[in-house]
Amino acid sequence: MASTQGTTGSPFAASVEPGSFRVTRPQNASDVTDLLRQHDIQIVDLKFTDLPGLWQHFSITLPEVHDDLFNAGIGFDGSSIRGFQEIHESDMLLRPDPTTAFVDPACDTPTLSMICDVVDPVLRQPYSRDPRYVAKKAENYLRQTGIATTCYFGPELEFFIFDSIRYGQDQHCGYYYVESGEGDWTSGRDEGAYGGGNLGYKQRYKEGYFPVPPHDTLQEIRSEIVLRLQQAGVQIEVHHHEVATAGQNEIDMRFATLTRMADNVMIYKYICKNVARRHGKVATFMPKPLFADNASGMHCHQSLWNDDQxxxxDAGGWALTSDMCRWYIGGLLQHAPALMAFCAPTTNSYKRLVPGYEAPVNLAMSQRNRSAAARIPMYSDSPNARRVEFRCPDPSANAYLAFAAMLMAGLDGIENKTDPGAPLDRNIYDLPPEEARNVRQVPGSLDEALAALETDNTFLRKGDVFTDDVIETWIDYKRTREIDTIKLRPHPWEFYLYFDT
Structure with missing residues (x-):
C-alpha cells in the first residue's frame, strides 16, 4: 500500500489526530516535567537502539529526572549491548532527548518513555556506533551540501501476527512451527481445541489483500495498534490486511523527517508487538517467515525539500519528476548492492528478494510498476506528492542506519548526476531473457551484500556520517554472529534432498 506522502498539502501543516486531542511534542526538559505532572507519571523509561536495531531500555524513578539527566546523562554498561563496547571500555552514558517523550501506551503503570542518545563518557561526545547519531549526522550532512534543507521518509512496514510460534535447533534436531487461525493450511483442521469448530474463511495463499472480516480476523487488533500509536504521537494514515495468508498486515505512518521517522519506526514495532501480546498473539517483522507466500517489506518513500518546496x-519531467529526483534514484540504484547490507540486513531478507512474490529484485526505475526497485507512485499529480519509493528494504533493518544510508546514496547520485537508466514501465519479471540479462539485480545473499559494502562505502563516509568503525563493526557482526552460524547448521530441506544419497 503506498504512502500518501504529500497529498494533503505542505508537510508543515498542523498535525491534528482524530478525536478530541492534538499531539504536541515536548520541546525541552521543562515540558517533560509538565508531562510528568499532567499524567501522574510514576516511572520514566529510557530507550535506545543497539547496533542491529532492537530497542533496549531501563527505568528510573521520578527523583532521578532532573537537569543533569538531560545534560550529563546517566550511566550504563555498554559491553552488554550488541555491537557496542568491549568489557574494558564498558562505561557509557544515555542522554534522553526530551522531544521524544511520550506517555507509554504499552505500560499499565503510568510511564513516560524517552528515546536517548548514546554518549562516550571519556570523549564527552556522541558515540560513533549509536544508530541514532548516524541518522542525525546524515541530516546534518544534507544541510551542509546545500542541496536541500530536509529529507522526508515514509516507510511502509509490513508484519505478521501469528497465534503462536515455536522454533528450536540443537545438535540433533531443528524446526519451526507457525500457528495461525487465518492460515490457508488450517482449512481442514479440527479446531475444537481452539474454542470451537472450524469456521472457515481462511486466507488463501497470496489472496490476503483487502478482504473484510470475517476473513480479516485482525481488524480490531490493528485498530487498537493504530490508536495506541497515535497516543504515542505517531500519526497514522491507513491500516489493512496484506497479501499473504496467516495474518500479514500493514499500518502506514504519515511521513516525517529522517531521524524522527526512524524514532517512529521503533515506537511502531514496540507497540505492534505489545498489543499483539496482550491479545495472546505474536507480531514479527521477520521478512520471510512463511514458505511459498509473500514476505514483509519496508518500501521507503523519500523526497528532498527546500523549506516548503x-x-x-517538475511539471515537465518524466512522471512529473525533476532531474534531481532522477539523479537521486541513480544513486540508489548504483549503490544498491552495498545499501542492501543495511536495508536488507539478515540472511532471511534474501528469502524475500526472489522473483515472483512482488519482490523488488530488479535495479531499475519505473512509474507505478511494483516489479522495479525504484518506483514513482502516480496516485496524485500534486507537486507535494512527488517522491521515489525504494522497494528493496525490509522491516528487519535498523531504520536509523537504513534511512541514513539511502539518503547518502541519493545525495551521491545528485552530486555526480548519476543516470538511473531508461524507465522500465513493464512487468520486468516477464522480460525476454535477452532483455532481462541487461537489468542488474540486488545481491542474492547477505554475504554478497556485505562484500559489496566492503568495496563500495565512500559515499557513506562523506561528512563522517558512517565512520569506518561503524562499517567495520557492522560487517564483522553480521558475518560472525549471523552468516557463519547459519552456515554451520543443516537445513531441514537438506534432509529431503540429500538423506538418501
Missing part, C-alpha cells in the same frame, strides 16, 4: 517535482 518539493525538489523532486
Amino acid at each position: 518539493n525538489l523532486f517535482y
Whole structure:
C-alpha cells in the first residue's frame, strides 16, 4: 500500500489526530516535567537502539529526572549491548532527548518513555556506533551540501501476527512451527481445541489483500495498534490486511523527517508487538517467515525539500519528476548492492528478494510498476506528492542506519548526476531473457551484500556520517554472529534432498 506522502498539502501543516486531542511534542526538559505532572507519571523509561536495531531500555524513578539527566546523562554498561563496547571500555552514558517523550501506551503503570542518545563518557561526545547519531549526522550532512534543507521518509512496514510460534535447533534436531487461525493450511483442521469448530474463511495463499472480516480476523487488533500509536504521537494514515495468508498486515505512518521517522519506526514495532501480546498473539517483522507466500517489506518513500518546496517535482519531467529526483534514484540504484547490507540486513531478507512474490529484485526505475526497485507512485499529480519509493528494504533493518544510508546514496547520485537508466514501465519479471540479462539485480545473499559494502562505502563516509568503525563493526557482526552460524547448521530441506544419497 503506498504512502500518501504529500497529498494533503505542505508537510508543515498542523498535525491534528482524530478525536478530541492534538499531539504536541515536548520541546525541552521543562515540558517533560509538565508531562510528568499532567499524567501522574510514576516511572520514566529510557530507550535506545543497539547496533542491529532492537530497542533496549531501563527505568528510573521520578527523583532521578532532573537537569543533569538531560545534560550529563546517566550511566550504563555498554559491553552488554550488541555491537557496542568491549568489557574494558564498558562505561557509557544515555542522554534522553526530551522531544521524544511520550506517555507509554504499552505500560499499565503510568510511564513516560524517552528515546536517548548514546554518549562516550571519556570523549564527552556522541558515540560513533549509536544508530541514532548516524541518522542525525546524515541530516546534518544534507544541510551542509546545500542541496536541500530536509529529507522526508515514509516507510511502509509490513508484519505478521501469528497465534503462536515455536522454533528450536540443537545438535540433533531443528524446526519451526507457525500457528495461525487465518492460515490457508488450517482449512481442514479440527479446531475444537481452539474454542470451537472450524469456521472457515481462511486466507488463501497470496489472496490476503483487502478482504473484510470475517476473513480479516485482525481488524480490531490493528485498530487498537493504530490508536495506541497515535497516543504515542505517531500519526497514522491507513491500516489493512496484506497479501499473504496467516495474518500479514500493514499500518502506514504519515511521513516525517529522517531521524524522527526512524524514532517512529521503533515506537511502531514496540507497540505492534505489545498489543499483539496482550491479545495472546505474536507480531514479527521477520521478512520471510512463511514458505511459498509473500514476505514483509519496508518500501521507503523519500523526497528532498527546500523549506516548503518539493525538489523532486517538475511539471515537465518524466512522471512529473525533476532531474534531481532522477539523479537521486541513480544513486540508489548504483549503490544498491552495498545499501542492501543495511536495508536488507539478515540472511532471511534474501528469502524475500526472489522473483515472483512482488519482490523488488530488479535495479531499475519505473512509474507505478511494483516489479522495479525504484518506483514513482502516480496516485496524485500534486507537486507535494512527488517522491521515489525504494522497494528493496525490509522491516528487519535498523531504520536509523537504513534511512541514513539511502539518503547518502541519493545525495551521491545528485552530486555526480548519476543516470538511473531508461524507465522500465513493464512487468520486468516477464522480460525476454535477452532483455532481462541487461537489468542488474540486488545481491542474492547477505554475504554478497556485505562484500559489496566492503568495496563500495565512500559515499557513506562523506561528512563522517558512517565512520569506518561503524562499517567495520557492522560487517564483522553480521558475518560472525549471523552468516557463519547459519552456515554451520543443516537445513531441514537438506534432509529431503540429500538423506538418501
